[in-house]
Amino acid sequence: MKRIGTLFFSMVFSAFLLLTSACGDKNAVLDKSSEVENLHWTYLNRFRFDVKIDDEKIPYNLEMNLRVTGDYKYSNIFVLITQVNPEKKSEVTRYELKLANKEGEWLGKGSGNLYSYQSPFKSYYKFPAKGIYTFYIEQNMRDNPLREVSDVGLRVEKAL
DSSP: OHHHHHHHHHHHHHHHHHHHHHTSOTTEEEEEEEEOGGGEEOTTOOEEEEEEESOTTSOEEEEEEEEEETTOOOSEEEEEEEEEOTTSOEEEEEEEEEOBOTTOOBOSEEETTEEEEEEEEEEEEOOSSSEEEEEEEEEOSSSSSEESEEEEEEEEEEOO
16 A cells, blocks of 8 residues: 555656646746855856857847845845857956845845845847857955855846
8 A cells, every 4th residue: 555655656746747847948048046155155156157059040138047145235236247159259247236226125036035036137139159158157246255145047048
């Protein structure tokens, strides 16, 4: 009897996984985040994300994913995003992400003491060529380490 219950649970769990993976976002080329160790983002901790672009003729939306705790002490964050193309040429751009309004209310989606942000930094962008593009995201604030940052990530999706 115990085997039948275990087998039934395994089948239900497998069906659930199959259904949820089939309903995934088909436009996402990459949606990945990395955890910031001990909630302390240092200047030396650059996060790397590799993106394979198969079709340079279509536009893409690029967004930075960020999670901070409710104890993060600023209403914004400055980051440097470096894009390295397949020919190893790089371009660095500084971005500011607004995290709270003037009243101090977080603009992100809250879950417990964590606030999540998905901030666009390039919209309808066309990559110049097919290939692997590497993105580096690093913090560009005065504090080192920058405290209470939980996760940093990148999302690249087809803008269809």
